[in-house]
Amino acid sequence: MSTPLAQVAFWRSGLLLGLIALLGVALLVGVHDLTRARIAEQEHQLMMQQLSEVLPRSYYDNDLVSDVTTLTDRGAFGHDRPIRIFRARREGQPSAVIMEVVAPDGYNGDIRLLAGIDRDNTITGVRVVSHRETPGLGDPIERRRSDWIESFRGRSLQDPSLERWTVRSEGGDFEQFTGATITPRAVVHALARALAYHEQRSDKIFAREADRDDA
Numbered sequence: 001m002s003t004p005l006a007q008v009a010f011w012r013s014g015l016l017l018g019l020i021a022l023l024g025v026a027l028l029v030g031v032h033d034l035t036r037a038r039i040a041e042q043e044h045q046l047m048m049q050q051l052s053e054v055l056p057r058s059y060y061d062n063d064l065v066s067d068v069t070t071l072t073d074r075g076a077f078g079h080d081r082p083i084r085i086f087r088a089r090r091e092g093q094p095s096a097v098i099m100e101v102v103a104p105d106g107y108n109g110d111i112r113l114l115a116g117i118d119r120d121n122t123i124t125g126v127r128v129v130s131h132r133e134t135p136g137l138g139d140p141i142e143r144r145r146s147d148w149i150e151s152f153r154g155r156s157l158q159d160p161s162l163e164r165w166t167v168r169s170e171g172g173d174f175e176q177f178t179g180a181t182i183t184p185r186a187v188v189h190a191l192a193r194a195l196a197y198h199e200q201r202s203d204k205i206f207a208r209e210a211d212r213d214d215a
């Protein structure tokens with residue numbers, strides 16, 4: 001049989017252990033919440049940075065990130081990935097969009113882009129957001145690798161005409177890369193589809209309800 005003194009020591013250690021465990025859990029929850037908030041903030045900053053690279057700030061005075069609508073359209077885009085469209089407005093009037101564009105036929109799967117398109121259906125800028133193309137072959141689509149992606153700025157379906165929205169080796173207006181035609185062709189075709197979509201449905205895009213939660 002244990003003495004009363006031993007019993008007190010036993011309960012005291014139990015209590016201490018419980019307290020330490022509780023403190024540990026509280027600390028973990030706190031760190032998790034802090035990290036999540038920081039990641040969300042960093043993602044927001046990165047998104048704002050990318051948006052500003054494809055559409056000059058002078059185009060809008062609304063909060064782009066909360067004026068988003070998401071849609072899918074296999075017929076128009078050739079894939080059924082959800083596409084987010086950020087709507088730019090100046091003094092309440094539609095001024096441009098930034099579309100998430102997916103080229104599903106890259107050498108190694110989806111190439112994801114952001115494209116700014118103004119009300120005249122002219123491209124204001126394009127950036128590659130993610131891809132898995134081969135380094136040294138397909139990656140000149142990235143702005144930090146080459147200025148190829150800048151060749152779309154100012155272009156529309158009138159400049160060049162639709163049949164010339166492909167790479168030079170197929171009679172198009174856009175350069176391919178040495179030994180790599182698949183990647184640039186996939187990007188050029190996806191941008192032409194985005195322009196065609198925007199040309200036909202710009203008003204409908206602006207009439208849609210904004211997504212409720214863009215988190």
Ligand SMILES: Cc1cc2nc3c(=O)[nH]c(=O)nc-3n(C[C@H](O)[C@H](O)[C@H](O)COP(=O)(O)O)c2cc1C
Nearest residue numbers: 107133134137138139177178179180181182183184
């Ligand atoms: C290992 C390997 C990786 C390749 N990666 C790419 C790529 O990322 N993008 C691309 O367009 N072509 C890539 N290619 C080349 C394509 O298979 C294809 O030959 C090329 O795009 C056709 O371009 P061309 O008409 O200029 O020869 C790769 C080829 C090999 C063998």
